[in-house]
Amino acid sequence: MMHLVELKQVSKSYDKNVQVLHSIDLQIEEGEFFVLVGPSGSGKSTLLRMIAGLESLSGGELKIQGRLVNHLPPKERHLSMVFQNYALYPHLTVEQNILFGLSAKKVNKQEQQKRLQEAVSMMGLGDLLKRKPKQLSGGQRQRVALARSVISQEPLCLMDEPLSNLDAKLRAHMRTEIRRLQKKLGLTMIYVTHDQVEAMTMGDRIMVLNEGEIQQIGKPIDLYNQPANLFVASFIGSPR
Ligand code: ADP
Ligand code: MG
Numbered sequence: 327m328m329h330l331v332e333l334k335q336v337s338k339s340y341d342k343n344v345q346v347l348h349s350i351d352l353q354i355e356e357g358e359f360f361v362l363v364g365p366s367g368s369g370k371s372t373l374l375r376m377i378a379g380l381e382s383l384s385g386g387e388l389k390i391q392g393r394l395v396n397h398l399p400p401k402e403r404h405l406s407m408v409f410q411n412y413a414l415y416p417h418l419t420v421e422q423n424i425l426f427g428l429s430a431k432k433v434n435k436q437e438q439q440k441r442l443q444e445a446v447s448m449m450g451l452g453d454l455l456k457r458k459p460k461q462l463s464g465g466q467r468q469r470v471a472l473a474r475s476v477i478s479q480e481p482l483c484l485m486d487e488p489l490s491n492l493d494a495k496l497r498a499h500m501r502t503e504i505r506r507l508q509k510k511l512g513l514t515m516i517y518v519t520h521d522q523v524e525a526m527t528m529g530d531r532i533m534v535l536n537e538g539e540i541q542q543i544g545k546p547i548d549l550y551n552q553p554a555n556l557f558v559a560s561f562i563g564s565p566r
Pocket of ligand 2: 370371
């Protein structure tokens with residue numbers, strides 16, 4: 327059986343003396359919604375950025391679709407990424423922001439328009455295409471960032487705390503939206519959050535990270551009923 331993403335003994339040090347990730351072993355299946363959860367500073371973003379190719383590995387192997395990608399540039403990894411701060415281009419319109427990556431990939435104009443219409447209706451952005459990012463609310467900006475990721479039609483999607491700038495009500499709404507989208511498109515998702523409620527409600531499986539070490543990997547119900555240690559129990563809030 328082939329895993330879509332596979333990490334073997336992956337480690338990371340930014341400085342020689344400080345190791346921020348310790349021998350991470352992990353397999354993610356195709357079509358899975360995989361959540362990476364842990365407190366601030368536990369190494370979540372570092373791990374995601376390594377999978378994206380934005381950060382080098384200090385040790386170990388990273389495979390995507392069975393292929394060793396340790397030294398492959400981000401563009402060739404067939405993935406899209408949504409960051410916490412959305413990183414929209416302020417001088418471009420919503421439409422130009424959404425289409426930005428497609429022009430670079432030489433997708434033809436007709437196909438671009440087809441995908442744009444799909445993404446826009448999916449995200450409810452129809453009336454906003456000519457606006458600039460500063461004329462949008464936080465929730466609207468986030469939907470633009472999601473549309474931009476969806477339109478790439480890459481099979482693997484990485485999200486790093488994409489909802490943390492939104493208010494509680496919008497966050498709850500967007501959780502449902504993202505799950506719906508992921509199912510509909512059959513995406514494999516690696517979703518980073520420090521919010522245990524988000525992790526428990528969204529994940530098919532969850533990996534709990536603390537100080538660069540895996541504490542437990544499992545389904546939400548298993549983490550809740552059988553936390554591997556006290557850290558997981560208190561982090562998840564299970565009754566042990
Ligand atoms: P998280 O996303 O879980 O909050 P990070 O992956 O951002 O954690 O950070 C993990 C550790 O690595 C932290 O101690 C952080 O200070 C350190 N770190 C992150 N990025 C860098 C960097 N570019 N250079 C040096 N240290 C870094
Ligand atoms: Mg982070």
